[in-house]
Amino acid sequence: MAVNTSAEAPLPVGQVSRLIGGWIERLGAVWVEGQITQLSRRPGAGVVFLTLRDPSHDISVSVTCYRQVFDAVADVVTEGARVVVHAKPEWYAPRGQLSLRAAEIRPVGVGELLARLERLKKSLAAEGLFAAERKRPLPFLPQLVGLVCGRASAAERDVLENARHRWPAVRFEVRNVAVQGVHAVPQVVQAVRELDGHGEVDVIIVARGGGSVEDLLPFSDEELVRAVADCRTPVVSAIGHEPDQPLLDYVADLRASTPTDAAKKVVPDVGEEYERVRWLQGRARRCAEALVEREERGLAQALARPVMREPQRMVTERAEQIGALVDRGRRTLGHLLARADSELAHTRARVVALSPAATLRRGYAVLQQADGRVVRAASEVSPGEELRARVADGAFTVRVDGADEAAGREARAVPGERTADVE
Template sequence: MTSFQPETVAGQAPPADSVHPRDSRTDAPTSVSRLNDTIRGFIERWGSVWVEGEITSFNRRGGNVFGRLKDLGTESTVAFRIWSSTLNRLPKDLKVGDHVVACVKADYFPRTGDFSFSISAMRHVGLGEQLERLEALRVQLRTEGLFDPVRKKKLPFLPHCIGLITGENSDAEKDVHRNAELRWPRVRFRTKHAAVQGERCVPETIAALKALDADPDVDVIVIARGGGDPQTLLGFSDERLLRAVATASTPIVSAIGHENDRPLLDDVADVRASTPTDAAKRVVPDVSEQRALVAQLRARLTGRLTQRVLHDIAQLEQVRSRPALRTPHSMLTARAQELWMLSNRGRDIVDRRIEGERRRTSELGAGLRALSPLATLARGYAIAQLPDGSVLRDAADAPVGTVLRVTVEQGSVAARSEGVVPDAVAHTASTAAGAGERQPVATERSDAPAPAERPLDAEATGDGVSVGPA
């Protein structure tokens, strides 16, 4: 303890360092140094104390640990320090949320007036009640599929309007705005302020989330908060907020605390950003990078098109250099001569074919005329037909009085049979006819109507009986 040497002067107030805190008054105050030294002397008499609590903060800096220990039943906390020499003797798995029993000794620094506890021993009792609740909620939400990457929505490439939920006038708000505007100057924000710790944190954050989710202009929502110990971040692990985030239709980015802070909101949100600055980088693209990418793509496209055009020009020149295209008239001349020869040959073949068919037609016509019954009639023969139209082939089929139809070269005449002519008479008639004497036919014309005419061609192929020369 500092030894104070009061130097009093008669008629003046005593020096502040000479006044003990219990003797201080308005006209004789004590000094800050004397007060701090008195407090330190009082605290040093406490000695070491065993205390039970839950670790809510555990930060390593320079080989030492600085953290806070929370009461299990209330919100009371104390700060503690673990020096590197002591840390080597403690369990290696100490972390936030552990339920521990620690041997602490009060430590007061007169120069700064800071009060904390130095830990000389610490052991596990089990998971803290708070950590147990968070772990149980984590398991439940994972079972329900709220952590499943399949259900998470993708961020838009370039959001026109960003919804931001953060504390009023907070550093997180400034970081998001500044970094987003540096990357894309034309980006717009729609900010909703809400408490980021304490009892108002959850209801105000949910109300802001619903308002931004219902806004059709908002393309993505960022929930941002600066760093803090796990105790102050509990609101972002609340089940009500987590389920509201899971049911939102707008993509949500969680930017809570620092890299080591992992509230359950990070697992439920569509994208987890380690810091508010990281959230701004994830939400909007860098305009300079996009311009460089566009320039690169345009250069590649120009190179490809130029290469293609040059290749096509070379191909065209190669085609044009071929003989067929260099002197195309030679190919036409050769083909014209060949075409003339082929046309003459075709004309000769057609003429010969037509002449041959003409001769064949004449031959067939002559044969047809020779076989036609009309030619027989033209030589002086006649065809006799019975009343039923059949050709008379036997004289016995035409008794006396039978009406006959006699067809000659030019038309037909009606006749009546006088009966069968004896062979001698027939022979005499034939002889007389051969001598140029015309004998009357042994028929007589009848006034009875002639039988129905039948086409001569119907009996053209038959062997009808011919009446001698008329």
Template structure:
């Protein structure tokens, strides 16, 4: 008979082991399966516990450790990823209501629980509701950083929405006044918790947003529980801040408090004190910056003056500035030398041209008719002045004019005898 059949037949309701049972020991697997059967007959049960550890993994199975809200009892549970995703934001320290089914791991005999449903309860339920609201508003684009308006460097007026005579009001005004004593506040005291807080905050926001003398609006409140800070996660307030034309600063609670107003505001201050420091500049720092700028300007002007003085001294130290006429003297000497060279060159050119002219005149005179006449020849011309070079150009009885070297003679042609010459043929014969 196998161990499993024995377990089924004897069952967990049998009496404890007797002395003789040591001779017939059960296997460890039989014991684990018997315990597993006893435990799993309990079925699933709803429990309320606190999440003290949540180990998210990349796979579908997730591990979390739950602790009883009253006693120091903790168990390990597994659940599918989609169970956690459907539950909303489940974080460490949150109180939840979970549907657990106890079971025994067959290989290790360890008690564990399988979680098939989980939902936040108490503050966890509020956080889940706020997370769903945040996701819906984010999907509409209300938290887009590109839509945030930068705060003015020095606001003419600061609108402050806070509780009357509250620490938040004193912190904002005191810290802002310490940084910039001339800051002007327009305070609107409202409820900052409870069912009527949102209505009053919306009214004050609309009034300050319409005031042209207000350049920035601060919504401030000190710390508090999650329920106390619920008005600052109200959808109507979030949409009103998004629609406001004046930059809005959110200064709610402490650093760990994160109402939805922080996401839509143009600037999120960690505390009211931090808001007072960020809405106005520090006068001491600004005066220091002004002094530094003045010092840099003086240094820049002094450096520029020194540079220009150095350049001026350099120009004044040049020879032309020390003795301006020195350049003119040099130029005058160069001009005189150039003029002398030009005159010498001109004289040489004229002398050469004169010699050439004399040569041309001598040649012309040697070739002129007068030179011929000077050698004893005469030139004949008829009465009309035409030159007579041959006998055939005149006739007997013609009056001619004979030009001599020292005058002219009128002559009468008594005879015209041409000179005869022998032909080559006759000479040959």
């Protein structure tokens, strides 16, 4: 019910506390799940005091119950256990403190825990936190290794001893934290974030020497998984177990089966690397020697060729070939010229033989009329007509005197004045 108050008419603290108690008294009983962080069982006392914590939100609430209620589960419930409590809210007015009065306590079974982890695993996988492409490769030779482990634990000793045995110069930045119980998750998360922010840390190892499902619950906490997923530095999970895998194994960049295995995977063995370097040196030397030998054989084969033994031989052979070609060209040209000269002589002879001048030299003459036409028949001239007679050495004029009837009008030439044009 509402209460009317003002600055002039305020309520006393005690009355406000009583009002709150009255409101809470009207609330019914609820089922609450949480992790027991503190447990107080005083000898002879009839009441047991507990503190329940929500690891996901870091919220705690006080719980009280009668001794017989707790004794029913005392054999299986200890600090760090997850339980489900049926309780009714109570308000302690003198101190203004809220608590729960438990009427029943039930431990959360392993099967139910595994089912919840499986649901959380599927949810985180759907977000891509376990994707293979998010995994980062580890550095070949880390200069500074971050280690998150329990104080003076076997896991710490295994990692340090094996790593330094493999590579004595390796350095470690160790963060000792609680690896089980109610304080494990916040301490591990803080240590991982500190090492991730360290500028010289090259890789982070989260190690624990194994344990039961309940002991490994901190390494499946959602807050720790997301903190590792946000790291810029590669993270190695080395929880030291085989049957069960906490969610840290899926989000880490590399999973090691044990802390010793983590040291072997993170730090190279100096002896093995030295032998590998020697093997590579020998291989490089053999490759270089084989290359030199192959080139030497090729050079020797090249020098063994005749052209290399007698380099002038090629010039000599080419000179001889060129000389032969020149001689051949000269002979060919001479033959062509001789044949052309012979053909020219034959042609000239034929021309001379067929020339009219040659005919004239044999005593023949060519008669031409006044218009220059050649007389080819006696009927083409008339008596008294003057004709031009051409002989081998000149020409003269003749006149037709008469015709020989038996020869069919043969013309008689009468010598006239001789002309000066002579061929």
